[in-house]
Amino acid sequence: MISPIELERKQYAQPIRGETDPEPSYVADDMNLKVNEKIANKVAKNQWKFVRLQVKSYPSSRTFIQDGDLYLLKGNYRRSIKSYLEAIKFNNDILAYERIATAYITHNRFQEADTYFKKLLTLVDKRIDILKKYIGFRLLFLGQLDIQETIAIINELIAKYPGDYEAYNYLGFISLVQDKLNEAQNYFEQSLKIKNDFIHALNNMGVLCMVKNDFEKAESFFRKVIESQPLNYPFAYQNLASEKAILEDYNSALNILEMATKKGVALENNWDHMVGWLMIKLQKYKDAKRWYLNKITLEPKNDLLYNNLGVCFQSMGELEEAKEYFSEAISIFKGDSHVKKDTRSLKAFYNLARLAVGRGDIKLVETMAKDVLRLNPDDAYGLYFSGVSYVMKGEYHMAEQWYKKAFDINRNIPEMYPDYAFILESINRDSKAAIILLNEGIKRGFKTPLILNNLAYAYIVLGKLKKAERIINSAIDSKNPILLATKGLLEMRKNHLNEGNKYYKMAINSKIFSKFNKNIARQILAYENAFYWFRKKDLKKAKYFICETKKYGETYFSKNVEELNKNILSVT
Numbered sequence: 001m002i003s004p005i006e007l008e009r010k011q012y013a014q015p016i017r018g019e020t021d022p023e024p025s026y027v028a029d030d031m032n033l034k035v036n037e038k039i040a041n042k043v044a045k046n047q048w049k050f051v052r053l054q055v056k057s058y059p060s061s062r063t064f065i066q067d068g069d070l071y072l073l074k075g076n077y078r079r080s081i082k083s084y085l086e087a088i089k090f091n092n093d094i095l096a097y098e099r100i101a102t103a104y105i106t107h108n109r110f111q112e113a114d115t116y117f118k119k120l121l122t123l124v125d126k127r128i129d130i131l132k133k134y135i136g137f138r139l140l141f142l143g144q145l146d147i148q149e150t151i152a153i154i155n156e157l158i159a160k161y162p163g164d165y166e167a168y169n170y171l172g173f174i175s176l177v178q179d180k181l182n183e184a185q186n187y188f189e190q191s192l193k194i195k196n197d198f199i200h201a202l203n204n205m206g207v208l209c210m211v212k213n214d215f216e217k218a219e220s221f222f223r224k225v226i227e228s229q230p231l232n233y234p235f236a237y238q239n240l241a242s243e244k245a246i247l248e249d250y251n252s253a254l255n256i257l258e259m260a261t262k263k264g265v266a267l268e269n270n271w272d273h274m275v276g277w278l279m280i281k282l283q284k285y286k287d288a289k290r291w292y293l294n295k296i297t298l299e300p301k302n303d304l305l306y307n308n309l310g311v312c313f314q315s316m317g318e319l320e321e322a323k324e325y326f327s328e329a330i331s332i333f334k335g336d337s338h339v340k341k342d343t344r345s346l347k348a349f350y351n352l353a354r355l356a357v358g359r360g361d362i363k364l365v366e367t368m369a370k371d372v373l374r375l376n377p378d379d380a381y382g383l384y385f386s387g388v389s390y391v392m393k394g395e396y397h398m399a400e401q402w403y404k405k406a407f408d409i410n411r412n413i414p415e416m417y418p419d420y421a422f423i424l425e426s427i428n429r430d431s432k433a434a435i436i437l438l439n440e441g442i443k444r445g446f447k448t449p450l451i452l453n454n455l456a457y458a459y460i461v462l463g464k465l466k467k468a469e470r471i472i473n474s475a476i477d478s479k480n481p482i483l484l485a486t487k488g489l490l491e492m493r494k495n496h497l498n499e500g501n502k503y504y505k506m507a508i509n510s511k512i513f514s515k516f517n518k519n520i521a522r523q524i525l526a527y528e529n530a531f532y533w534f535r536k537k538d539l540k541k542a543k544y545f546i547c548e549t550k551k552y553g554e555t556y557f558s559k560n561v562e563e564l565n566k567n568i569l570s571v572t
């Protein structure tokens with residue numbers, strides 16, 4: 001078994017899915033309080049002098065409201081509230097109550113907003129448009145806080161306006177959030193019975209079907225929405241792309257998002273970020289590289305983008321550039337002390353450690369492991385990379401201890417299975433334990449070439465050659481030197497010496513095989529030739545190849561060489 005410290009581990013490099021990992025979007029109503037800062041400043045600049053003159057020369061509730069609107073556009077929430085309060089003092093203007101509630105919402109002062117909404121509802125005798133805005137506010141900004149009061153308000157709306165399809169969608173929205181799926185379905189169906197093309201209810205029914213894993217039905221709902229609103233409803237595009245991604249149909253997911261972008265549909269930022277991630281999943285690394293390079297110009301302090309750009313370069317074999325971008329991602333993460341740390345950003349640490357492993361940079365592997373454990377002492381990847389650093393130093397007993405600690409916390413680290421199996425098989429010489437571990441990895445979905453390689457190796461050592469052959473043939477890759485070397489070992493154990501030598505030489509001549517592993521492969525090649533001739537009782541040739549093994553220094557395989565040498569000497 002060749003040491004699993006190999007190549008640049010690009011099969012394990014982890015891109016980050018989006019700015020935040022997007023989930024299906026279900027919608028309560030059209031309430032949207034986001035402000036385009038660039039447009040807002042331009043509007044404010046053009047109107048400012050005029051409005052200030054009006055406030056001074058012709059004061060009225062509406063001029064004060066205009067003044068407050070301009071302050072709100074500029075992001076000065078406190079000053080906008082002051083202007084709206086002046087409008088209320090002037091003649092108790094109803095519009096001012098609505099505006100002041102909005103200002104409090106944008107300032108994240110939700111209790112004050114709630115107070116002014118209630119005052120407004122009293123003034124307008126619970127007018128339906130204001131009542132719906134208030135419900136939307138409670139659902140979007142108060143969430144589960146006093147949800148029973150929100151439900152009571154919605155039922156009051158239904159009692160007053162029994163044919164209101166939006167009200168049933170509100171109740172379905174709440175039920176969906178609470179995982180009351182049958183209730184949610186009933187409410188959405190009631191909404192659609194009143195208005196069969198109501199896009200929010202159609203979209204929400206699609207999400208409900210996704211939750212129930214009825215993806216075909218979910219898609220039909222999302223496509224109805226897209227057909228009805230091809231330009232103004234990003235949620236249906238996003239949800240349809242999410243469905244395809246769940247089904248691992250990444251090409252369709254990417255096509256859906258790109259189609260939306262071409263139509264000018266304004267995707268939410270986290271879904272826009274999905275475009276690059278999907279390109280990586282589809283191994284369109286050049287396209288993804290261009291996409292991320294452009295995105296970084298727009299978001300130069302987004303460490304997640306730098307990590308994914310590093311993955312692109314690493315996957316294309318441009319390792320210096322990959323190291324540069326992983327390092328930049330880590331630097332941004334460390335320097336960003338003003339925001340809550342996103343633990344997904346630790347993937348940049350993991351990816352740089354993987355890169356360092358492949359390049360034999362023990363010091364950098366140790367640094368990354370220590371940095372991760374400093375941030376989170378129970379991080380399984382940090383513990384794992386500590387173990388890898390000990391393997392690189394040949395301190396296998398210490399490596400095993402770190403691997404055990406990592407496994408106790410998280411058994412879903414795919415590369416740890418072949419690495420730990422290497423310790424069990426090649427160091428502890430416990431092939432059966434290695435097989436159990438590797439099969440666990442396969443059951444967890446980590447059927448990687450390296451796991452299959454090490455599983456085949458363990459069966460070869462146990463003499464189960466037919467089983468090993470089935471496994472290695474299912475995984476064989478003419479470009480993977482480790483698989484080629486194990487195929488060579490299998491042929492030699494089948495007494496096909498020339499065929500075995502051919503595969504070993506292909507592995508050794510590979511440009512992507514590390515110097516460390518090439519030496520081990522040469523040592524194993526010489527050992528297997530010696531072992532072959534020892535079985536054939538040609539002791540002269542056996543001795544010659546045993547001597548050849550000693551050219552490649554001390555490795556974990558040297559014990560095997562020493563034992564075979566003793567056997568040869570005992571016979572002679």
